[in-house]
Each structure stands twice: as C-alpha cells, then as structure tokens.
Amino acid sequence: MKTRDKIIQASIVLFNEQGERNVTTNHIAADLGISPGNLYYHFRNKEDIILSIYEEYARNLLIETMPEVNPDVKPLDAIILYMDVVFLAMMKFRFFYSNLPVLLAKNPLLHDKYVEVQGFIAQRVSELLLSLRNANMMDFLDEDLPDIVSILRLVNTFWLSFYQTQNNDNEMNDAVFYQGVLKILVIIQPYISDEAKDEFLEARAMYRQRCQDSLKVA
Amino acid sequence: MKTRDKIIQASIVLFNEQGERNVTTNHIAADLGISPGNLYYHFRNKEDIILSIYEEYARNLLIETMPEVNPDVKPLDAIILYMDVVFLAMMKFRFFYSNLPVLLAKNPLLHDKYVEVQGFIAQRVSELLLSLRNANMMDFLDEDLPDIVSILRLVNTFWLSFYQTQNNDNEMNDAVFYQGVLKILVIIQPYISDEAKDEFLEARAMYRQRCQDSLKVA
Numbered sequence: 001m002k003t004r005d006k007i008i009q010a011s012i013v014l015f016n017e018q019g020e021r022n023v024t025t026n027h028i029a030a031d032l033g034i035s036p037g038n039l040y041y042h043f044r045n046k047e048d049i050i051l052s053i054y055e056e057y058a059r060n061l062l063i064e065t066m067p068e069v070n071p072d073v074k075p076l077d078a079i080i081l082y083m084d085v086v087f088l089a090m091m092k093f094r095f096f097y098s099n100l101p102v103l104l105a106k107n108p109l110l111h112d113k114y115v116e117v118q119g120f121i122a123q124r125v126s127e128l129l130l131s132l133r134n135a136n137m138m139d140f141l142d143e144d145l146p147d148i149v150s151i152l153r154l155v156n157t158f159w160l161s162f163y164q165t166q167n168n169d170n171e172m173n174d175a176v177f178y179q180g181v182l183k184i185l186v187i188i189q190p191y192i193s194d195e196a197k198d199e200f201l202e203a204r205a206m207y208r209q210r211c212q213d214s215l216k217v218a
Numbered sequence: 219m220k221t222r223d224k225i226i227q228a229s230i231v232l233f234n235e236q237g238e239r240n241v242t243t244n245h246i247a248a249d250l251g252i253s254p255g256n257l258y259y260h261f262r263n264k265e266d267i268i269l270s271i272y273e274e275y276a277r278n279l280l281i282e283t284m285p286e287v288n289p290d291v292k293p294l295d296a297i298i299l300y301m302d303v304v305f306l307a308m309m310k311f312r313f314f315y316s317n318l319p320v321l322l323a324k325n326p327l328l329h330d331k332y333v334e335v336q337g338f339i340a341q342r343v344s345e346l347l348l349s350l351r352n353a354n355m356m357d358f359l360d361e362d363l364p365d366i367v368s369i370l371r372l373v374n375t376f377w378l379s380f381y382q383t384q385n386n387d388n389e390m391n392d393a394v395f396y397q398g399v400l401k402i403l404v405i406i407q408p409y410i411s412d413e414a415k416d417e418f419l420e421a422r423a424m425y426r427q428r429c430q431d432s433l434k435v436a
Contacts, residue, residue, distance in 0.1 A: 144404060150380075154380045162375065165333075
C-alpha cells in the first residue's frame with residue numbers, strides 16, 4: 001500500500017477509536033512509524049487528511065455503490081439496499097458523523113464537497129421514492145416529497161449523534177445501526193400502500209430480528 | 219443583576235455569536251469588564267458555566283413552560299405550543315444544539331443532566347401524542363409510539379445542525395426555525411385522523427405563512 005493510503009487508513013481507525021479531536025498528525029505518524037515530515041509530504045494538515053478521506057471513501061461508498069433506479073431491482077429491495085449502504089458508511093466513518101457540524105465549520109473545502117455530495121444523495125433518494133410510488137408501493141403528494149427526503153437524510157445523518165447524546169456508554173455495535181434503520185422504516189411506513197404492506201412489514205420484521213440478534217452478540 | 223447571572227447571560231450571547239469552542243473564560247471576563255479571578259470565584263471553568271446555563275435556562279424553558287396534558291387545552295394547540303417552546307429554546311441556546319455531541323462528551327455532568335431532562339421530555343411528548351389519540355385526532359399503534367417520539371426528538375434536536383451542514387451561510391433567522399417546525403408537522407401528518415385533518419392543515423398553512431413572512435424580513 002502506498003504511504004498516502006496507509007495514512008488515510010490509519011487515520012480512519014484512530015479517528016473512530018479515539019475521536020477526531022483527540023488525534024493529531026503526530027499521533028498518526030507515530031502510529032505508522034513514519035516521520036511527521038513524511039506525513040506532511042502527503043498532506044498539509046489534519047483537515048487535508050479528513051477532506052481526502054471524505055472524497056475517496058465516503059463519496060465512493062455513498063455514490064458509486066448507491067443503488068440506481070433500475071427496472072430489474074424490486075423498488076423495496078432498492079430502498080433497503082440503500083439503507084444498508086448509508087448505514088455501512090456511517091459505521092465506517094463514525095468519527096465523521098459523530099462530529100459533523102464542527103468538522104464542516106472548520107473546513108470550508110470539506111463543507112463545499114459535503115453539500116455537493118448531499119445534493120446528489122437527495123436527488124437519488126427522491127428518485128427511489130418516486131420509483132416506489134410508480135410501482136404503487138408508496139403514496140405521497142409531490143409537495144411533500146422534498147420534506148420527506150430531508151427528514152430521511154436528517155435522521156440518517158444524525159442518528160449516531162442522537163444515539164450518543166441519549167446513552168452514557170459510547171460503545172458502537174451493529175444493534176445501534178439497525179435501530180437507526182428501524183427509525184427510517186417507521187418514517188416511511190405511513191406512506192406504504194396497502195398492496196405493499198405485507199412485503200414492507202416483512203422487511204421491518206427482518207431488521208427487528210437483525211437488531212435483536214446483534215444485541216445478543218454485543 | 220448578580221455577577222453570576224451576568225456571567226451566564228454574557229456567555230450565552232458570546233457562545234451563540236462566536237461558537238462555544240471559540241470563546242474562553244478570559245473572553246467572557248473581558249466582555250464583562252471583570253477579572254478572570256472574579257469569574258473563577260463563581261465558576262470552576264467553562265464546562266461549569268455551560269452546565270449552569272443548561273440547568274437554569276434550558277431546563278426551566280423546556281420543562282416548566284412545556285404544555286401539560288390538560289383538558290382545557292385543545293390537543294392540537296398543545297402540540298403546537300410544545301413546538302413553539304422547543305424551537306424557542308433551540309433559538310435561545312443555539313450554541314448548545316449546534317455542537318451537542320461534543321459538548322456532552324466533554325462534560326459528563328452535563329451529559330447525565332441532559333439524559334435526565336430528555337427522559338422527561340420523551341415522557342411528555344408521549345403523553346401529548348396519546349392525548350391526541352384519545353381525542354380521536356391521531357391514530358397510531360402502541361408499538362410505534364416510542365419510535366415516533368424518538369424521531370420527533372431527533373429532528374428537533376438536530377434540525378439546527380442539519381441546516382448548518384446543508385447551507386454555506388451560517389446566518390440564523392426565524393425562517394430556519396419555522397422550516398424545522400414544518401418538518402415536525404410532516405412527520406406527524408400521516409397519523410392525523412380524518413376528522414382532525416382540516417384543523418391540522420390549517421396549522422401547517424399557518425407555519426408555512428410564518429416561514430414565508432420571516433424570509434421576507436430576513
């Protein structure tokens with residue numbers, strides 16, 4: 001692996017384990033056994049590392065692996081696939097989501113990139129919901145769609161922060177993420193049409209089961 | 219006003235205007251024209267000031283002025299009154315809400331107090347929703363109530379953070395808060411019963427109007 005990639009990988013691990021604000025570039029260099037000078041050859045500062053992490057990983061994960069509206073994929077499967085992708089990204093970059101407003105405020109380039117990526121995601125979520133409506137699986141008014149999409153993105157983005165504020169333990173496990181998915185399903189549920197209700201409730205039951213199973217493991 | 223209260227008032231203003239992490243106890247003392255020693259006579263450190271702010275103001279505002287379930291108050295009016303209270307608190311303590319996970323992680327006493335207050339709020343919101351159901355204005359399953367309450371609290375708590383992450387301007391005005399209230403109304407809307415629909419849509423239209431009016435002023 002190239003040094004640049006090693007720095008990125010080590011930073012993600014350290015940020016997730018210790019919290020981004022507790023990790024300096026010196027910590028990262030020491031962890032890799034390289035000199036601070038070598039690190040600064042690849043990155044100007046910590047903000048630069050965080051920007052690169054967001055660009056190279058979150059963008060790939062969120063955009064390239066995000067399910068496209070596709071006639072071969074059942075619409076409800078597409079939305080479940082999407083939630084898996086979003087929550088997987090959250091788990092992998094939890095340092096990012098647990099301190100998002102501060103990270104963005106400190107780093108205008110990151111903020112611009114984030115707003116751009118979020119615009120893309122909002123567009124994709126809108127398309128997914130519209131495809132569910134076209135398949136007679138959901139029903140909502142056009143005028144409500146932007147608000148529904150905003151609420152889904154807000155709950156996705158801040159689920160982890162909300163969990164952390166509500167609980168005194170800082171342990172993260174799969175159950176935390178399945179609880180987040182279940183919140184998303186509760187938001188969507190009232191818009192599910194009668195003919196899709198059974199399939200939807202099956203999906204919800206599956207996530208409840210996954211959540212319980214991961215609580216047992218934890 | 220007592221020095222202790224002056225310190226609290228000045229701190230709220232400085233934290234809101236400049237962001238909590240950019241304000242030191244020395245800034246606060248200088249702003250009031252008192253010595254740092256005088257400030258330390260009243261508070262051990264900045265965390266101590268923030269804890270006192272949360273205890274004395276947020277708790278009063280959120281709990282004592284929070285509408286009780288009361289037969290004299292129409293249930294929908296109670297929920298709207300509640301949203302006004304919550305969003306007023308958010309506006310007054312925006313420094314607190316815009317950096318909540320970090321503030322709580324730094325300050326275990328604040329975290330404990332916050333979890334305690336949130337438990338009270340969750341209880342009160344549950345009671346309000348149940349009173350709406352008893353009045354045949356809402357319909358939801360008992361098993362969904364905790365999730366609905368969580369989603370409402372999550373959106374309230376992180377609406378400001380979400381707005382800040384999505385927008386490059388950091389200006390706060392009433393329109394931002396009315397947009398937050400409108401998100402809450404969208405979440406509630408699917409559960410509103412047919413007989414309460416007209417009254418509900420009237421309330422939603424009123425908040426839309428308020429939002430537009432405050433955009434004109436801004």
